[in-house]
Amino acid sequence: MAGALAVLADAAHLAASLPLEVTWDPEPRMPAWSQNGEQNPSGNPVGRLLNFAQGVVVVVGVIGLLYSAGKMAAGRLGRSEMAAEGVSGALWTIMGVSLMLVAVPIVTTLLGV
Numbered sequence: 001m002a003g004a005l006a007v008l009a010d011a012a013h014l015a016a017s018l019p020l021e022v023t024w025d026p027e028p029r030m031p032a033w034s035q036n037g038e039q040n041p042s043g044n045p046v047g048r049l050l051n052f053a054q055g056v057v058v059v060v061g062v063i064g065l066l067y068s069a070g071k072m073a074a075g076r077l078g079r080s081e082m083a084a085e086g087v088s089g090a091l092w093t094i095m096g097v098s099l100m101l102v103a104v105p106i107v108t109t110l111l112g113v
Helices: 002-017 045-075 080-111
Strands: none
Touching: 045 080
């Protein structure tokens, strides 16, 4: 077993040391937004807005969960009402984020985006 591992490690080292051509373009560019496989530099503004909104919802949800976790941690120090508020806040946060994330596919279906 030890011999096989040594051979495998040598093979991985040899593969990592092989020369590889890498092209580097230092000029910054905006990514080409593609739709259905075709290159479209302008992209779909409604789709981009909805994707941005989804990202904002996820970030707000994480902040809400961290806030609720902080309330639960503070409630652990002797304030049981605060811990209960933290648990209910986590539940409301998860349900609200889920509802908002489900709303985006519904809107895209209705708009035909």
